[in-house]
Amino acid sequence: MSVSVQEADFDAGAEIAALSAGRDDVGAVASFVGLVRADKAATVMPPAQPGAVSPADGAGETAAVQAMTLEHYSGMTEKALDAIVTEARGRWNIYGVRVIHRVGRLLPGDRIVFVAVASAHRGEAFAACEFIMDYLKTRAPFWKKEETPEGGHWVDARESDDHAAGRWNR
């Protein structure tokens, strides 16, 4: 049951193996690995004016992301992640959880986040893993700054992430 915020990379296979090492009651380990994507950095388009000509395809996009820097609130981050894991343990019967989130400067293709949950059965492992990721994205104090050839900009929070976290309230 542990949470790490670190600059160093991680070995997903070793982390998964550690969750069931030495025990015979684990029937499922569900895991998620998030990677830095080199897609187009989104930019905010001004609201369309009535009668305005639609922007050409591709307008509103900037050049590809070359790197990403992760900032966090040291101290609060660990507490927030611990609280998310504790809530997951209250909802599902899970035997082990591992959360790793990297900070600092990362390049496209780099691993950025890891969540793995061990349980007796896959249903609880899958659900808890997805729950932890959804809550992490909306409740843990991390911020991403993308670097493109045109400069750096902070990534805006996505409403879809709030919706993803909100469905666990139902």
Next chain:
Amino acid sequence: MIKVLFFAGLRETLGKGSESLALPAGVGTVGALRDHLAARGEAWSALATMKNLRSAVNQQMVGPEAAIKAGDEVAFFPPVTGG
């Protein structure tokens, strides 16, 4: 005294990540502190205008109605974007 922290784009806008200050008279909530700081003008007005500004007291996410007292650590930041 209270410690106030700023993160991400807000930190860059203000040009600082933290400061310590005496809890101003009449300021008893996170919202009142935000208004007090925003009234400094110039870059500080971002605290008033930033959409969806988030706050935390002693490392717990809270809303503007949350009480603050001397010795607290108060943080302001944009919506989070980890993962």
